[in-house]
Structure formats: C-alpha cells, structure tokens
Amino acid sequence: MAIQWYPGHMHKAQKEIKEVLPSVDLLIEVLDARIPYSSENPAIAQLRGDKPCIKVLSKTDLADPELTSQWQAYLEQEKGVKTFPTTTEQPAKIKQIVDLCRKMLPEKDASIKSINTMIVGIPNVGKSTLINTLADRIIAQTGNVPAVTKSQQRINIGSGIVLFDTPGILWPKIENPNSSYRLAASGAIKDTAMDYEDVGFYAADYLIKAYPELMKERFSLDYIPETEIEFLEAAAGKRGALRAGGRVNLHKICEVLINELRSGKLGRITLETPAMVEQEKREVADAHAAKEAEKEQRKQRFREGSETPTKRDLKEDKPRSSSNRKKRRR
Incomplete structure (x- = not known):
C-alpha cells in the first residue's frame, strides 16, 4: 500500500x-x-x-x-x-x-x-x-x-x-510500505487518505503474531486464529460487526481494531522492533538497487537498438530546457 x-x-x-x-x-x-x-x-x-x-x-x-x-x-x-x-x-x-x-x-x-x-x-x-x-x-x-x-x-x-x-511534516514519498501502514494505524495520516480494511488487515496480521494473548483477551476469543481474515471474522462475531444475514462487516471490525489500537484499549503495543527495521531497510535498499539496475539495462538495450523506448522513457531521458522549466513554474 x-x-x-x-x-x-x-x-x-x-x-x-x-x-x-x-x-x-x-x-x-x-x-x-x-x-x-x-x-x-x-x-x-x-x-x-x-x-x-x-x-x-x-x-x-x-x-x-x-x-x-x-x-x-x-x-x-x-x-x-x-x-x-x-x-x-x-x-x-x-x-x-x-x-x-x-x-x-x-x-x-x-x-x-x-x-x-x-x-x-x-x-x-x-x-x-x-x-x-x-x-x-x-x-x-x-x-x-x-x-x-x-x-x-x-x-x-x-x-x-x-x-x-514547526508544523508536523511527513515526506513526499514513503519508500518503506510497512511504514505507510504503521503511520496510518497510529493516526499520523488522515483517515480520508487511507483504506480502513487495508490497514486493518495489516494490523491484524502483526497483532496476532506479536501480541496474541492481548488480542485473545480483548476480543474474548478461545484461541487466536492463524490468519488475519480468520481473526477479523472471529472478532467481528464478538463485537457484532455483522451485516444482514450474519455476514461479516470487515470495514466496521477493521475500524474498531484501528481505533482501539490508537487509544491503547488493546494494551501497550509497539508496531516495530529494531531487528524488523534493519531487515526492512535492507529490503528497501535491495529493491531500489534492482530498480536502478533495470533502468540501466533498459537504457543499454535502447542504445543497442534491441528495445524500442516508450513515450514515458523518452520523456524521462529528455533534458528539460530552462525555458520549459519556467513555463512549468508559471
């Protein structure tokens, strides 16, 4: 996300x-x-x-x-x-x-x-x-x-x-997708800029693994299910987050989970550890390096004539003149 x-x-x-x-x-x-x-x-x-x-x-x-x-x-x-x-x-x-x-x-x-x-x-x-x-x-x-x-x-x-x-500031592009979820779950991002179900599934997956006993106690469950969807379904049944016919209202139970996480009702919870972060940093760096390598390979194929550049490629490679920059600023 x-x-x-x-x-x-x-x-x-x-x-x-x-x-x-x-x-x-x-x-x-x-x-x-x-x-x-x-x-x-x-x-x-x-x-x-x-x-x-x-x-x-x-x-x-x-x-x-x-x-x-x-x-x-x-x-x-x-x-x-x-x-x-x-x-x-x-x-x-x-x-x-x-x-x-x-x-x-x-x-x-x-x-x-x-x-x-x-x-x-x-x-x-x-x-x-x-x-x-x-x-x-x-x-x-x-x-x-x-x-x-x-x-x-x-x-x-x-x-x-x-x-x-100074005002609270985020940054234009969040490279680590896990950070996006955690920022949303903690309330640092406006709710209108996030999808409750998407964030709720991420939070549920982490919480049942990192804090199973807290989740079991808070939602009065006999055991903790193995997957996030099973947990959300079980929690929805306990909280009455159901639609007509007994179908699970995933949006409602995800909203309940996120709001109770933010308020501390779930217990004292931290959403990341130094070990997790070090691993994620390596993954982000590897993904960035792979993307840059792919760009260089494509440029080489363009130069050799073995691949036809797309309009987007040509736009990215074309130097922008100072007059064009001025036009864009206006």
Missing part, C-alpha cells in the same frame, strides 16, 4: 525549517514510541547534519515498555543523539527536557546567549502538548488529529531556551 499524504503546507514547512536551521543549536525531534522508525522523518535527518538532537519518544504509555528500552539503545547509537521517553501525562518529567538541552550544550549553557532549539516531528505525535507544557501556557493548538499546527512560531520558554515550533 502506498499512502501519500503531503499537503501544501508541509512542503512550505520543510522549506522554512531548512532556512531557519543554520541559527538552531539543537533539535528536539518528537517520535511516536509505538513506531520510532516509521515516525522519524528522513528529511529531518538530512537537514540536521551533525547538530545534537533529543529524540523524544512520546506516547510511551501506549507502547510496549520492553521495546521502548530497545529503541532507546538503538537510537542512541547515532552520534549526538539522546532519547527522552515520556507521555503527555507527565508534565514534571517533560520539563526536564530544558535541563537536558543545557547539558548537551555546555558551552552555550556557560554563556549569556540563548540556546536556540527547534521542535520537529510528524503529525499527531504530541508536539503541541509538549510545547505548551514546556512554556507553562497554551501556545500551540492541540488535537487528536494530524496537521493541527500549520505555521512556524518562535517561543521563549525561559531558562535561556528559545524554541522554534
């Missing part, structure tokens, strides 16, 4: 982040503890360079605590990165982020200059709540839907810390 949700304000926000970054001393990147890898915007990693970064693992009350510890160790392998697990229900702990900022920049802490920080993250990970807690006042609009914040703002949160708030 390819979920591409990249509204115009996200493109604008990414450009603004790039412009402001040179004046930023430290980044605070908010990740969803249930999907630390999938909620990590690769564009931010490229823009950040070697600037120190605090990766805040939000919603840890919804995540598997054992896997949260694994993710902290994994993420802190990167130079200049510290992790900070928290929830929106821990205001006192959240305020410790100020001390961590000062600790990570001792040379700035010893001077009279402010420490310029920037908070970034994908939609619906709790950035706005974090900002309001740090500032001790309502500054950022909050809501349990993605893309509430749509403009950048500069906030003095005291203690010599200035915070640049």
Whole structure:
C-alpha cells in the first residue's frame, strides 16, 4: 500500500525549517514510541547534519515498555543523539527536557546567549502538548488529529531556551510500505487518505503474531486464529460487526481494531522492533538497487537498438530546457 499524504503546507514547512536551521543549536525531534522508525522523518535527518538532537519518544504509555528500552539503545547509537521517553501525562518529567538541552550544550549553557532549539516531528505525535507544557501556557493548538499546527512560531520558554515550533511534516514519498501502514494505524495520516480494511488487515496480521494473548483477551476469543481474515471474522462475531444475514462487516471490525489500537484499549503495543527495521531497510535498499539496475539495462538495450523506448522513457531521458522549466513554474 502506498499512502501519500503531503499537503501544501508541509512542503512550505520543510522549506522554512531548512532556512531557519543554520541559527538552531539543537533539535528536539518528537517520535511516536509505538513506531520510532516509521515516525522519524528522513528529511529531518538530512537537514540536521551533525547538530545534537533529543529524540523524544512520546506516547510511551501506549507502547510496549520492553521495546521502548530497545529503541532507546538503538537510537542512541547515532552520534549526538539522546532519547527522552515520556507521555503527555507527565508534565514534571517533560520539563526536564530544558535541563537536558543545557547539558548537551555546555558551552552555550556557560554563556549569556540563548540556546536556540527547534521542535520537529510528524503529525499527531504530541508536539503541541509538549510545547505548551514546556512554556507553562497554551501556545500551540492541540488535537487528536494530524496537521493541527500549520505555521512556524518562535517561543521563549525561559531558562535561556528559545524554541522554534514547526508544523508536523511527513515526506513526499514513503519508500518503506510497512511504514505507510504503521503511520496510518497510529493516526499520523488522515483517515480520508487511507483504506480502513487495508490497514486493518495489516494490523491484524502483526497483532496476532506479536501480541496474541492481548488480542485473545480483548476480543474474548478461545484461541487466536492463524490468519488475519480468520481473526477479523472471529472478532467481528464478538463485537457484532455483522451485516444482514450474519455476514461479516470487515470495514466496521477493521475500524474498531484501528481505533482501539490508537487509544491503547488493546494494551501497550509497539508496531516495530529494531531487528524488523534493519531487515526492512535492507529490503528497501535491495529493491531500489534492482530498480536502478533495470533502468540501466533498459537504457543499454535502447542504445543497442534491441528495445524500442516508450513515450514515458523518452520523456524521462529528455533534458528539460530552462525555458520549459519556467513555463512549468508559471
């Protein structure tokens, strides 16, 4: 499944982040503890360079605590990165982020200059709540839907810390299809941009393998079926997600499953592990390499005359003149 949700304000926000970054001393990147890898915007990693970064693992009350510890160790392998697990229900702990900022920049802490920080993250990970807690006042609009914040703002949160708030941004193309599903299941993508049944089947397949006892208990099942469709059918029977004649309403039971996953009613669940992610990274890299190799082979066949290029091939290979680029911009 390819979920591409990249509204115009996200493109604008990414450009603004790039412009402001040179004046930023430290980044605070908010990740969803249930999907630390999938909620990590690769564009931010490229823009950040070697600037120190605090990766805040939000919603840890919804995540598997054992896997949260694994993710902290994994993420802190990167130079200049510290992790900070928290929830929106821990205001006192959240305020410790100020001390961590000062600790990570001792040379700035010893001077009279402010420490310029920037908070970034994908939609619906709790950035706005974090900002309001740090500032001790309502500054950022909050809501349990993605893309509430749509403009950048500069906030003095005291203690010599200035915070640049940015809108939640995704990236134009999500290379890993598994990440698309996890982002959708966690609520980072608007429901209108996803198919409940598609995402529900993915979530069911993962949950019956990774958390069978939680699923068995939540849906009052005697045993966990071997396949996702059998599980969804059994769960639908328990929840009354049926159509006339007793037929299973797959859309309804998938909607129930996703909503209960997001709210934490299924239990403390993490949708990915460091080991899974490493394997997926290799698969994505292999697929990309194979695609590039195929393109080169086709070009070679075109040159040799053994294959006729399509109109699309010719369009891709044709250099675009500066006048054409100007026309397209207009």
